[in-house]
Amino acid sequence: MPGDFVAGYTEETEKVVDAIRKSGIEPVNIAIFSEPFAGKTTFLNHIYAIFRGRGARISISHSDDISYLKQHLKDIRESIIFIDDCHLLYDRKVDGFEELKGLLDFIGESTEKIFITSWNIFSWNYLNKTHHIEKHFPCRIELPEFGVEQIRSVLLAPYISGDILFESGEKNGIEHVLEFKSYTLNLKRMDKNINIPYPNFHYNLLKEKLSFKKKATPDEVAFTKIKENSSGNILLSKIIWEKSLQGSTIRVTDIYSPSYEVKLEYDTLFIGFLILSMGNISKKRLESTIGDEIDITRSLSLLLEHKIIRIKDGICSIRPEAMHHIESLARNRRLL
Amino acid sequence: MANPSSNAAETLLSLFNIEVILQIIFLLVFSYVFVRILIFFILRLSERFDKYRVQIRMISPIIKITVYVLVLYLIASSILAISTSQLVAFSAVAGAIIGFGLKDLFSDLVGGIVIILEHPYHVGDQIEMGDYYGEVVDIGLRSTVLRTPDDNTVSAPNSLIFTESVASGNYGSAEMMIVTDMFMDPKSDAYLAMRIAEEAAFTSKYILLDEDHRITVLLNEFPSHLRVRVKAYVNDLRYEFKFRSDITRRSWKAFSEHGIKAPEAFFPGHYERDSTGGRSSGRSTGGSSDR
Numbered sequence: 001m002p003g004d005f006v007a008g009y010t011e012e013t014e015k016v017v018d019a020i021r022k023s024g025i026e027p028v029n030i031a032i033f034s035e036p037f038a039g040k041t042t043f044l045n046h047i048y049a050i051f052r053g054r055g056a057r058i059s060i061s062h063s064d065d066i067s068y069l070k071q072h073l074k075d076i077r078e079s080i081i082f083i084d085d086c087h088l089l090y091d092r093k094v095d096g097f098e099e100l101k102g103l104l105d106f107i108g109e110s111t112e113k114i115f116i117t118s119w120n121i122f123s124w125n126y127l128n129k130t131h132h133i134e135k136h137f138p139c140r141i142e143l144p145e146f147g148v149e150q151i152r153s154v155l156l157a158p159y160i161s162g163d164i165l166f167e168s169g170e171k172n173g174i175e176h177v178l179e180f181k182s183y184t185l186n187l188k189r190m191d192k193n194i195n196i197p198y199p200n201f202h203y204n205l206l207k208e209k210l211s212f213k214k215k216a217t218p219d220e221v222a223f224t225k226i227k228e229n230s231s232g233n234i235l236l237s238k239i240i241w242e243k244s245l246q247g248s249t250i251r252v253t254d255i256y257s258p259s260y261e262v263k264l265e266y267d268t269l270f271i272g273f274l275i276l277s278m279g280n281i282s283k284k285r286l287e288s289t290i291g292d293e294i295d296i297t298r299s300l301s302l303l304l305e306h307k308i309i310r311i312k313d314g315i316c317s318i319r320p321e322a323m324h325h326i327e328s329l330a331r332n333r334r335l336l
Numbered sequence: 337m338a339n340p341s342s343n344a345a346e347t348l349l350s351l352f353n354i355e356v357i358l359q360i361i362f363l364l365v366f367s368y369v370f371v372r373i374l375i376f377f378i379l380r381l382s383e384r385f386d387k388y389r390v391q392i393r394m395i396s397p398i399i400k401i402t403v404y405v406l407v408l409y410l411i412a413s414s415i416l417a418i419s420t421s422q423l424v425a426f427s428a429v430a431g432a433i434i435g436f437g438l439k440d441l442f443s444d445l446v447g448g449i450v451i452i453l454e455h456p457y458h459v460g461d462q463i464e465m466g467d468y469y470g471e472v473v474d475i476g477l478r479s480t481v482l483r484t485p486d487d488n489t490v491s492a493p494n495s496l497i498f499t500e501s502v503a504s505g506n507y508g509s510a511e512m513m514i515v516t517d518m519f520m521d522p523k524s525d526a527y528l529a530m531r532i533a534e535e536a537a538f539t540s541k542y543i544l545l546d547e548d549h550r551i552t553v554l555l556n557e558f559p560s561h562l563r564v565r566v567k568a569y570v571n572d573l574r575y576e577f578k579f580r581s582d583i584t585r586r587s588w589k590a591f592s593e594h595g596i597k598a599p600e601a602f603f604p605g606h607y608e609r610d611s612t613g614g615r616s617s618g619r620s621t622g623g624s625s626d627r
Contacts, residue, residue, distance in 0.1 A: 093539050094535045096539065129545040332385070333571070333572075334386065334387060334511070334544055
């Protein structure tokens, strides 16, 4: 999987390798950022593997104590330092940026070392507005969405050709561009149902009929649909794939689509957004960030109930299926 | 010789009969219900799009005025079928009525039209007009309805725009700049206080941060105290007071932890009684920005 996965980021890999090779005279620090589950850790590991002899790797813990970092950095002798999940160095509260500032100061002082860091994109954007962190990283790489072909190669990698059968799942019979359907209006007081006919226009069918393009095969339609439903997020694509697979068949019409209708009140949404910005965060740390402003137990229960987050061993994490829903709600309420 | 005003009244009365009156009533009721339904849907729609809430709500007074003007035109042209001589007669009567008894009402109506055309404020704006302050919830032909911070509904006559200046905090946007003042002892570490106040603003859940909306922290020195002023944008003006309170509360909590005290001049003898030196972190000092 990692091999197929990083094959999707060839251009980004070349960019990083090029920046490291060129930074003989003046080191160029690199920031890699993406939404959760887009593979930034796998990508960082891939780069680390390329420069294994010259690099040291640190992963920031989502536990409560992050004060060890400064001393740890001082002890490193290697010329390239890889730091994964740098967004876990801050807490969104007063006095919650000391460790982050410590890292940025250390990067500023260490002119002979190259720092390759990975960040959650929501935290990256926030910290850019508050601390202008981008000025510390001249080379910035945002991992792009996976395309249909990249998703196909990653998802089909464990299978031999022909293992999976793709079916369109469309109903038999001729579909007309214009069909008449009926809407049943229920008159409760009169205890009567009235059928009101209305025209149903199949725009896609008309487009298809007018188009000179070759009709897409079921597997092409399936992977396009998976890409659309996952917004090119590779882990979410994998979840959609697993939920849609019936034995060894993928039926296009039955491809899973994560849909959330739930509306969240402002405070609960804010907590959901904080978890999204961190990817994983301990409940204890979340409580210390929020303080007594919000009833955190109630908000976490609501998020759990709506299947937006999961909590395991005291660590809260966003569910991949709910990620884009929380993002959209937060954007609408102007939290990001 | 016939009295001209009684002639005008007779001409005017000759236009009305039961059928015409019924038609006019039907048209007025229909247009009223139509406008209410339309505005109901606009308000529902605006709540679905928080970011564009204010902009969507701005449409409602325009719709209201347009529909009512159209209805008046329809009544005058199609139902009453007023001729030029009748129009002159009607104008004379209307002029007399407006001049003697309804000049205030007429002035409010003209004010309403000016508000629609000139947009000194919109529905959804947080405005200060004369003695009134609050969110504009409706702009009618005669008055503007405001919701005050105490959740009172105030109906301010539209004619006020001719006599009072109007200050709009957001002018058609959902966001608004909020100024929060905090006062401290002159011996306090001013830079630390500024840093804390800034962090309290940008970590608030109500903050709006982007290229056009940045935080400004100002320090002023007075003989008896220091003043740290934070200017930051709230993402939705409905959270104006919560945002200000959030910044003040969390700043004072941190001030207290870092030994920054309120000015002694504000609380004479306070620190002698409280030898621990800490002041209540929950105390709010809204200062000049309190409402």
